[in-house]
Structures are given as C-alpha cells and as structure tokens.
Amino acid sequence: MNDHLDTLKRSLIGGQIDRRGFMTGALAFGVGLSMASSAYAQAEKATPKQGGTLRVGFLQGSTSDSFDPATYNNDFMFVTNYAVFNHLTEFAPGGAIAPELAESFEAEPGAKVWTFKLRKDVEFSDGRKLTAADVLASIDYHRGEDSKSAVKPVLAQIAEMKASDDHTVVFTLTTGNADFPYIFADYHLCIKQASDGKIDPMSRIGTGGYTVESFEPGVRIKLKRRDSYWKEGRAHFEQVEITTISDTAARMNALMTGQVDVVDRPDLKTIHLLKRAPGVRVETTSGTLHYTMPMHVNTPPYDNRDVRTALKLAINREELVEKILRGYGTVGNDHPVAKSMPFFDPAIEQRAYDPEKAKFHLKQAGLSSLDVQLFTSEAAFEGAVDASLLYAEQAKKAGINIEVVRQPSDGYWSNVWLVKPFCTSYWGGRPTPDWMFTAGYSKDAEWNDTKWQNERFNTLLLEARAEIDQNKRAEMYSEMQRLCRDDGGALIPMFGQYVFALRDQVQHGELSEQWNLDSLRFVERWWMA
Known part of the structure; x- marks a missing residue:
C-alpha cells in the first residue's frame, strides 16, 4: 500500500495527476479516505508552487558588501549571488556536481584538458544571450595579476582557456585534475556579461532567477x-x-x-x-562546516611551532562541542578535512586537552607562561564569544592567559579576519581536500588566514592533484592532514552541523x-x- 501511495505522490508532485486522480487512485488501492486525504495533504505541500514573498533574516551582512564577486566574504552576498547569477556547475542534492550554465563537461584521458558545452537557451536579465566570451571574461577577472580574489589560487591550475565556438569552452590545465568541475560551483565564479573581453564586476545583470530591486x-x-x-x-x-x-x-x-x-x-x-x-520548525544538515581560531604563523609568538602546539593542547574540544554547539557537531583535529570528505584519514591521532603537555611545549619555546589576545565576535560564528571565553578559562591550567577582545559584527570580515594575528572564524568547507587546501592553506591563497608556508605541503598539493593512483593520492592527502595538524596555524576545535529555522x-x-x-x-x- 505504501508503495502505491508513494507512486501516486510522485505523480502528483510531478504534475501527472490532480487531486481527483490522486484520491481515485488511492481509494482503488484500498486506502481509507482519511489516510488518502492525509497523504494528499502531505504530497500537495511538497509540490513546488510559484508565488509569495520570502523574507529572510541573516546573521551576516556588512556595509562593505558589493556585487564585485572577488570581494564576496559572507553568507548574505553568497546567497544573493546564487539568486541573481548562475555558474558553470552547481552542487546537487547528495553532494554530486551537476552542470548549470554548462550543458555538459568532459575530460580527455589524464584529466588535463576539459571541454565545457554551454546551454544555448540562456539569457541575461537584459535579454542578451549567454556566450563563451562571457564565461572566459568572468573567470579571467579572478586570474589577473592584480586580482585579490579568494579563488585566484584555485584557478592557477588553468594554463590556457579558449572558446572553440560561441558555446564551447576548453580548459587546458598545468596538470591533470579529476575534481576540476567542482571549482566552478564556487560562489565567487558567477558568470557576468563581457564587453571587449572584460566584465563589469559591479554589474547586477545576471542569468539567475532574480533581479535586484534595491540594495542597502x-x-x-x-x-x-x-x-x-x-x-x-x-x-x-x-x-x-x-x-x-x-x-x-x-x-x-x-x-x-x-x-x-x-x-x-x-x-x-x-x-x-x-x-x-x-x-516554526528547526532543521539541520551535515556538511564540511568547521570553526577555527587561525594564528598568523609569521607573527610572534605564533611563529613558534611549540607555541602553536601549546595553544592547540590548551583547548577542551569536547567541552566546546557540548556547551557551544549543544551537541550539534563533533570535535576537530586541527585540519580541515571532514569525515564525510574523500581521503579523510581516521588513523590520525585525535588531539586531546592536555594542559601539562601544553606547558611542556611552552617550556620548549623558552616560556613559563604565555599572554595573547584572541579577537572575536558573534559575526565569526554563533557562540564565538562564549567559545573564546570558555577557551580562555581552559587555557589557564596550561599557564596561558588569553585576553578575549570583542569586536563589532559589522566589518568583522574586513577589519579582523585576515588582519588580526589570532581570531575566531569559520569555514563552510569545500567538497574535496584539493579545493579546501588550495583555497585556505596553499602559499598563494588570498584566504590563507594563518599565513602558513610549508614547502612540503605545497609540493604535495600539486602532486596529489595530478596523481591518478587513488591509493598514492590517499597517502599524500594523509600526510597533508598531518602537516596541517602538527605544523599549521589553524586551531580547529569543532566541526558543526548547519542549523537553520523556518516557518x-x-x-x-x-x-x-x-x-x-x-x-x-x-x-x-x-x-x-
């Protein structure tokens, strides 16, 4: 009976039958009137309908926000971007990468040359047709010598890109990359109109489902x-x-x-x-979200590896997950690869709260105690201030005195993150280790928020990207996770679930x-x- 109801629900949602057809079919299969009516109500609610006004309340948003895609750095602009513009690819339910403005994408053997076929039915909001020239100019905007775009390091693997016709773009990479289509789903890489080979980065004309009426x-x-x-x-x-x-x-x-x-x-x-x-209902999803406390490794005292290790040992991760995330998460291990991601290495020892061992590393650094400032705001993540205060209490047992410095929410991502040498932050994460490491840990990454430069890590990053043997690739990514954990400047105490609420x-x-x-x-x- 349930199978029959499920079939009828799918037909209703898909528009193949109406209410009369649903009820007739359900009764014919012996479903009672009350159950049939309830099943119809559930299916009818799950059927997409056009109309209405959606009102959204967001934590983030800054007076420095603009439509320049190179500057996007908060959820307000990320969401706006996906509403007004489209990308070559998008993340589908289940985590798969799917074509969006691309109709298809295909790699030659070795994954060094990729061909993207564009849809021919796409128009910008001013009526102009999408062409390969728009794609080339939009991507090239982030690759320029003076570009400060956070996605620039990810695009550095492109050796050449060209249009073979108005609806075909061919990318030649410096090395093979089986994950290449994933990068075009990034919120920075929206496609804008080209004029003489360049885009107007501030343009609000997109191919997306919405146009901008007003923006403050x-x-x-x-x-x-x-x-x-x-x-x-x-x-x-x-x-x-x-x-x-x-x-x-x-x-x-x-x-x-x-x-x-x-x-x-x-x-x-x-x-x-x-x-x-x-x-009202509350919903959660699990992804690659993680909360961080980046230390600038080029700034004293964080330029000392033993000091960084002491700070990582002085935090009680389990207590933070329990009291800050209320159980909506798991402990982190000072590297950004989530358990759900490919090549996560479960054999890496989980770092635990150990004040005595932290004191040992301070002594190795020639210190008997340590005084530092931790800059924080609720803009970093919900509970960031409480997490900082709790960490400060925990660290006292290791002889570490943390002064928690609260900062205004407005302008936090412009004035604190990437600027202050020790602060709270978060990463939404990326779908693959290569993308995550390239975006936030490689030597040239605009968003390398720890200023970390590790020669071995950067060598492995390039080698793993081009490696075809998956076992060898796994070994390389394991070593990279260990390098981040043991040498890097990112203190990553927690991975969290995404939690949101809606009417x-x-x-x-x-x-x-x-x-x-x-x-x-x-x-x-x-x-x-």
Missing part, C-alpha cells in the same frame, strides 16, 4: 523573480527580501512572530524555544549539504506551500 549594503536586499528565467522548476517566490539581523535574539524573535520566514544560525542555547514555537509554509525538496541552506541556493530552490 549591510542592511537588506530586495529581489524580484524573472518571468523569463531559463531554469524549469526553479525560482518559485515572486519576491525575496533578505535582511541583516545580527542580533541573534532579535533574529529568532522575528521568526517566531512571523516577521521573517527563514533564519540562519539560531542560538543553540535557546533553540528549544524555536522548537516549541507554533508554525512551516516554507517547503523544499531534498537538500544539498555542501553549505548551509541547500548549499546557499534556497532562494531559487524552495517555495511557499
């Missing part, structure tokens, strides 16, 4: 659905309004009182209030879990019931 950086953005959007079954909301509500209590209250429909990063200490609120009328299908909120694509994928 750090405050809100209003989006309107495009009637001519080329993607079938996407961009259901007529309008979308995203507002920065950096105060967590205010953000949660806005959801409970119906002022917004979706909020990110609820306060885990009081999440039980959301779970009890009528018309019951907001519905969605199977979620992509690479990043929060359906891999940041909820605006074009979700709908109002």
Whole structure:
C-alpha cells in the first residue's frame, strides 16, 4: 500500500495527476479516505508552487558588501549571488556536481584538458544571450595579476582557456585534475556579461532567477523573480527580501512572530524555544562546516611551532562541542578535512586537552607562561564569544592567559579576519581536500588566514592533484592532514552541523549539504506551500 501511495505522490508532485486522480487512485488501492486525504495533504505541500514573498533574516551582512564577486566574504552576498547569477556547475542534492550554465563537461584521458558545452537557451536579465566570451571574461577577472580574489589560487591550475565556438569552452590545465568541475560551483565564479573581453564586476545583470530591486549594503536586499528565467522548476517566490539581523535574539524573535520566514544560525542555547514555537520548525544538515581560531604563523609568538602546539593542547574540544554547539557537531583535529570528505584519514591521532603537555611545549619555546589576545565576535560564528571565553578559562591550567577582545559584527570580515594575528572564524568547507587546501592553506591563497608556508605541503598539493593512483593520492592527502595538524596555524576545535529555522509554509525538496541552506541556493530552490 505504501508503495502505491508513494507512486501516486510522485505523480502528483510531478504534475501527472490532480487531486481527483490522486484520491481515485488511492481509494482503488484500498486506502481509507482519511489516510488518502492525509497523504494528499502531505504530497500537495511538497509540490513546488510559484508565488509569495520570502523574507529572510541573516546573521551576516556588512556595509562593505558589493556585487564585485572577488570581494564576496559572507553568507548574505553568497546567497544573493546564487539568486541573481548562475555558474558553470552547481552542487546537487547528495553532494554530486551537476552542470548549470554548462550543458555538459568532459575530460580527455589524464584529466588535463576539459571541454565545457554551454546551454544555448540562456539569457541575461537584459535579454542578451549567454556566450563563451562571457564565461572566459568572468573567470579571467579572478586570474589577473592584480586580482585579490579568494579563488585566484584555485584557478592557477588553468594554463590556457579558449572558446572553440560561441558555446564551447576548453580548459587546458598545468596538470591533470579529476575534481576540476567542482571549482566552478564556487560562489565567487558567477558568470557576468563581457564587453571587449572584460566584465563589469559591479554589474547586477545576471542569468539567475532574480533581479535586484534595491540594495542597502549591510542592511537588506530586495529581489524580484524573472518571468523569463531559463531554469524549469526553479525560482518559485515572486519576491525575496533578505535582511541583516545580527542580533541573534532579535533574529529568532522575528521568526517566531512571523516577521521573517527563514533564519540562519539560531542560538543553540535557546533553540528549544524555536522548537516549541507554533508554525516554526528547526532543521539541520551535515556538511564540511568547521570553526577555527587561525594564528598568523609569521607573527610572534605564533611563529613558534611549540607555541602553536601549546595553544592547540590548551583547548577542551569536547567541552566546546557540548556547551557551544549543544551537541550539534563533533570535535576537530586541527585540519580541515571532514569525515564525510574523500581521503579523510581516521588513523590520525585525535588531539586531546592536555594542559601539562601544553606547558611542556611552552617550556620548549623558552616560556613559563604565555599572554595573547584572541579577537572575536558573534559575526565569526554563533557562540564565538562564549567559545573564546570558555577557551580562555581552559587555557589557564596550561599557564596561558588569553585576553578575549570583542569586536563589532559589522566589518568583522574586513577589519579582523585576515588582519588580526589570532581570531575566531569559520569555514563552510569545500567538497574535496584539493579545493579546501588550495583555497585556505596553499602559499598563494588570498584566504590563507594563518599565513602558513610549508614547502612540503605545497609540493604535495600539486602532486596529489595530478596523481591518478587513488591509493598514492590517499597517502599524500594523509600526510597533508598531518602537516596541517602538527605544523599549521589553524586551531580547529569543532566541526558543526548547519542549523537553520523556518516557518512551516516554507517547503523544499531534498537538500544539498555542501553549505548551509541547500548549499546557499534556497532562494531559487524552495517555495511557499
């Protein structure tokens, strides 16, 4: 009976039958009227519908935000980007990489030459057709000599790219890379219109499902659905309004009182209030999210490996997961490769809280005690201030005195992260070790937030990318994880689940879990019931 109901639900959601057909079919299979009506209500809610206004309350957002894709550095702009623009590829539910503006992609043997075929039915919001010239110019913008784009190091593997016709782009890499299509799903690599081989980085004209009605950086953005959007079954909301509500209590209250429909990063200490609120539900997904405390290894005292090790040993990771994440996560081991990622090495010893061993490493550094400042803000991640204060208490047993310096949320990602030598941060993670290491740990990475330069690591990074033998590749990535853990400047105490809350009328299908909120694509994928 359940199989028959599931078949009818899929037919209803797919538009093959209507309510009469569903009820008739259910009754014919012997399903009672009450059960059939309940099953129809469930299926009807799960059927995407066009219309309505989605109101979103976000923790992040800065007055320095702009439409320059090289500068995107918070969820507000990441989500806006995916609503207004498209990319060559996207993350599908289940973590697979799927074509988006590309119709297909294919590698020659050795994965050094890749051919991307573009869709021919795509138009920008001003009516102009997408061509290969737009793709080349959009990607080239991040590769320029003066580019400060965080994705520049990832694109350094491209030796040559050219258009063989208006809808075909061919990439030749410096070495083979079987993971190459993944990088084009990155939120920086949106495709914008080209003019004389260049893009206007501030342009708001995209191929995405929405156009920009108004934009107040750090405050809100209003989006309107495009009637001519080329993607079938996407961009259901007529309008979308995203507002920065950096105060967590205010953000949660806005959801409970119906002022917004979706909020990110609820306060885990009081999440039980959301779970009890009528018309509200809390959802979680597991991805590669991790919370970090990067130390600049080119700045004293963090330039001393023993000092870095002492700081890593002076934190009680289990206590942070319990008290800060409320169990919505697992302990980290000072490298960014999540258990769900390929080539994660479970044989690497888990670093534990050991104040006495931390004292030993301080002594090795010629110190009997250590005084440092840790810069933090709730903008870094929900609970970052409490995590910093808890860490400061834990570290006292090792003779380490941590002064917690609170910073304003506005401007945190511009004025603190990458600037202060010891701060709190987070990474949404990346789907492959190569991408994660390249984006945040390689020598030329714009987002190398520890300033770490390890010659052996950087050699392995290039070798592992080109290695065809998967066993050898696994050995290389294992060594890289150990180098990060033992020599790197990233203290990574926790991996967390993505937690978000929404009102019951907001519905969605199977979620992509690479990043929060359906891999940041909820605006074009979700709908109002």
